[in-house]
Amino acid sequence: MLSQEMINLGQVRSVIREMFEYGNKRAAEIGRENVFDFSLGNPSVPAPSIVDETIMKLINEEDSVKLHGYTSAPGDMNIRNIVANWLNDTYDTTFTGNNIYFTTGAAAALTITFKAIAEKNDEIIVFAPFFPEYKVFIETSGAKMKIVKCRESDFQIDFDALKAAMNENVKAVVINSPCNPSGVVFSRETIEKLSEILRESEEKFGHPIFLISDEPYRELVYDDIEVPFVPKFYDNTIVCYSFSKSLSLPGERIGYILISDKSFNPSLIFDAVAGAGRALGYVCASSLFQRVIPHCLGMTADIDIYKKNRDILCDALKEYGFDLVSPDGAFYLFVKALEKDANRFCENAKKYELLLVPSDSFGYEGYVRISYCVSTEQILNSLPAFKALADGYRNGEF
Amino acid sequence: MLSQEMINLGQVRSVIREMFEYGNKRAAEIGRENVFDFSLGNPSVPAPSIVDETIMKLINEEDSVKLHGYTSAPGDMNIRNIVANWLNDTYDTTFTGNNIYFTTGAAAALTITFKAIAEKNDEIIVFAPFFPEYKVFIETSGAKMKIVKCRESDFQIDFDALKAAMNENVKAVVINSPCNPSGVVFSRETIEKLSEILRESEEKFGHPIFLISDEPYRELVYDDIEVPFVPKFYDNTIVCYSFSKSLSLPGERIGYILISDKSFNPSLIFDAVAGAGRALGYVCASSLFQRVIPHCLGMTADIDIYKKNRDILCDALKEYGFDLVSPDGAFYLFVKALEKDANRFCENAKKYELLLVPSDSFGYEGYVRISYCVSTEQILNSLPAFKALADGYRNGEF
Numbered sequence: 001m002l003s004q005e006m007i008n009l010g011q012v013r014s015v016i017r018e019m020f021e022y023g024n025k026r027a028a029e030i031g032r033e034n035v036f037d038f039s040l041g042n043p044s045v046p047a048p049s050i051v052d053e054t055i056m057k058l059i060n061e062e063d064s065v066k067l068h069g070y071t072s073a074p075g076d077m078n079i080r081n082i083v084a085n086w087l088n089d090t091y092d093t094t095f096t097g098n099n100i101y102f103t104t105g106a107a108a109a110l111t112i113t114f115k116a117i118a119e120k121n122d123e124i125i126v127f128a129p130f131f132p133e134y135k136v137f138i139e140t141s142g143a144k145m146k147i148v149k150c151r152e153s154d155f156q157i158d159f160d161a162l163k164a165a166m167n168e169n170v171k172a173v174v175i176n177s178p179c180n181p182s183g184v185v186f187s188r189e190t191i192e193k194l195s196e197i198l199r200e201s202e203e204k205f206g207h208p209i210f211l212i213s214d215e216p217y218r219e220l221v222y223d224d225i226e227v228p229f230v231p232k233f234y235d236n237t238i239v240c241y242s243f244s245k246s247l248s249l250p251g252e253r254i255g256y257i258l259i260s261d262k263s264f265n266p267s268l269i270f271d272a273v274a275g276a277g278r279a280l281g282y283v284c285a286s287s288l289f290q291r292v293i294p295h296c297l298g299m300t301a302d303i304d305i306y307k308k309n310r311d312i313l314c315d316a317l318k319e320y321g322f323d324l325v326s327p328d329g330a331f332y333l334f335v336k337a338l339e340k341d342a343n344r345f346c347e348n349a350k351k352y353e354l355l356l357v358p359s360d361s362f363g364y365e366g367y368v369r370i371s372y373c374v375s376t377e378q379i380l381n382s383l384p385a386f387k388a389l390a391d392g393y394r395n396g397e398f
Numbered sequence: 399m400l401s402q403e404m405i406n407l408g409q410v411r412s413v414i415r416e417m418f419e420y421g422n423k424r425a426a427e428i429g430r431e432n433v434f435d436f437s438l439g440n441p442s443v444p445a446p447s448i449v450d451e452t453i454m455k456l457i458n459e460e461d462s463v464k465l466h467g468y469t470s471a472p473g474d475m476n477i478r479n480i481v482a483n484w485l486n487d488t489y490d491t492t493f494t495g496n497n498i499y500f501t502t503g504a505a506a507a508l509t510i511t512f513k514a515i516a517e518k519n520d521e522i523i524v525f526a527p528f529f530p531e532y533k534v535f536i537e538t539s540g541a542k543m544k545i546v547k548c549r550e551s552d553f554q555i556d557f558d559a560l561k562a563a564m565n566e567n568v569k570a571v572v573i574n575s576p577c578n579p580s581g582v583v584f585s586r587e588t589i590e591k592l593s594e595i596l597r598e599s600e601e602k603f604g605h606p607i608f609l610i611s612d613e614p615y616r617e618l619v620y621d622d623i624e625v626p627f628v629p630k631f632y633d634n635t636i637v638c639y640s641f642s643k644s645l646s647l648p649g650e651r652i653g654y655i656l657i658s659d660k661s662f663n664p665s666l667i668f669d670a671v672a673g674a675g676r677a678l679g680y681v682c683a684s685s686l687f688q689r690v691i692p693h694c695l696g697m698t699a700d701i702d703i704y705k706k707n708r709d710i711l712c713d714a715l716k717e718y719g720f721d722l723v724s725p726d727g728a729f730y731l732f733v734k735a736l737e738k739d740a741n742r743f744c745e746n747a748k749k750y751e752l753l754l755v756p757s758d759s760f761g762y763e764g765y766v767r768i769s770y771c772v773s774t775e776q777i778l779n780s781l782p783a784f785k786a787l788a789d790g791y792r793n794g795e796f
Contacts, residue, residue: 001515001517001569001605001606001662002514002515002517002666002667002670003513003514003515003516003517003670003673003674004517005673005677006513006514006669006670006671006673006674006677007666007669007670007673008673009672009673009674009676009677010668010669010670010671010672010673010674010676011669011673042467042468043463043467044463045463046461046462046463047462047466051462051466052457052462055453055457056454056457059450059453059454063444064444064445064449064450064646065441065442065443065444065646067649068445068449068646068647068648068649068650069440069441069646069648069649070440070648070649071649104502104651104679104680105679105681107679107680107681108679108680109679110679111677111678111679112679115401115404116400116401116404117399117400117401118401119399119400119401119402133676136676136677137677137679140677140678171399207399208399248462248463248466248467249466250466250467250468250681251465251466251467251468251469251682251684251685251686252466252684252685252686253502253681253682253683253684264399268400268405269400270408271404271405271408271409272400272401272404272405272408273404273408274407274408275401275403275404275405275406275407275408275409276401276404276407276408278407278408278531278534279403279404279407279509279534279535279538280509280538280678280679281502281503281505281506281507281508281509281510281535281678282502282505282506283503283505283648283651284649284651285651286649286650286651286684286687287649287650288649288650288686289684
């Protein structure tokens, strides 16, 4: 009587969500301050003050019918032009508002993009470890998700594995840099080599292959790490951007799809995106938040707090003997479990009230994800627990 | 290289949108005040002041991380409970927050609901005239849309036609009362009879049949017309509600799905809805606007303006000899064209700068939709044009 597939999606909670619920239960039992919950990727620093100031200003100055009214489905053209111009100034590109389609966050940008491009028998490649919802979004579009594992040495792309995965059915490749869950930023060298392989494959198989760049963490990088701007390297790029993490607005659902003006047919791709947005029920992104965006381009919440958390945690974990994957961006640490089975390792961590997410759900075994978008106090208070966990393994307690 | 289906949806503009674009072009040529554009169903009165006041208050008083942060996917449980309690107080029902799933407007509520219930070979019945996007939303879910025409005498349901359309594959029936485009409110008698037929069909075919009630215009009724609350009449009801029109917030995309607590398995239906929301990329409805809702339940924008517009227009059109369908709700008049071909009639209306939408795109021939959510000034200024159009037909000019 109902779609069994949808029931399954609604009932099977993600491991992340389960860990979070366990944390709430445990907090009720022993007090929130005694549970070290590192499960959720929910921004912990407030939106920059310009966001709320702009909302107030808009309410005071704009006509209500316009402020809260429909925009055209891809967004207000004036605002789309402002975003395009800002990108052009920042990245030396040549976009116009016609390349921008505002979305209800990055998840919508992804579901719309997949739906716009997917045809029968299509395969879409993702690099493990990957954001688990990719599987749901890709399969909903009718395409098949194909996993290529990153090389373990540095969690950059394993190019031999990628080449082996390419075939005529591959319609797109998704990257997510800075990466959830690894925190890794793909280097310029990686993006260049990836672009080269994709161009060769386009040539070989005789059709365009999209590079879909999922970029909610673009601005969340530390220590002057470069995040290469993908459309500069590869023409058939579609960027799925979100302001959720950069502006700490995840609940407001505002982002955009950027279709590179260098892609094989930007206006046709745009039409397909508009059609997919329509088919999925996205009438327009929030009119109010669209109007906030021009005032906040290039700004971020105070990410120094994330950097501070990362530095404290990285230094301590290394000292306790943990192996960390290069923690350059986003607000995640990807840490090698102290035994092969990450699920078992996470169960043992729970004994110290440490809530970590095993890496299996990200398509990669033997690691845990630690979300450090928490209070610095929690980080500091959790350190003895991490030390005790490492000591426990060293002493053969498990 | 792209989904042809999505390209088509993106490229083929709706007749409504085309008429609107024509209006903009014409306004540039002869001045906005000389074009009588009745094409769009876009609220023309501001949101009630409580909306913006509440936004300001929330910004001043709430923690930013919470205010703009993720809620759970179905919405904040506290707010869902408030909505359920308000419904219970208003309609004498027994809902809880577990029956409510907040959505990004009614379009999302519909796409999510269809996706949640649709299985292979399913048919979903709509009553013509109907909101044209139903076809897109239903077909995207994989189901087939089946049209049952309303009887022309009063645009209530033609029950013989409905009975003839029922078969074992019918999974759901969609109603939209007050109706876009007819403005008709289904009477209590209609809802009772519809419920009776659906219950008989459930019995006959041995499975539940959903009554999906699309209610963005619930509060937009005039002259003490009763809008029967559908879950009181039929157990397997799913209400798709939006605050877009009642609160004049169409650009902010906030609404909800209400799964009747009397339906055959509310929690399983809820799971399927949650799964469908996830699959389509809806992470949560705007956190800010969710929090606005408890302060505005039961309130509306100043709909006296719509009533005034309707009364002026109805009286005048009748005087000029037009046949009108009972104009009880929403902000649409459904008027019989003065010739059989509504498209040709609309072309002739354009000669008087009257932009009306032919009814064919709503699945019904020979009528036009007039959206009277415009300024009263436009209504008054347009009257001579309507008169001249009627005179033109009377004098055999076309």
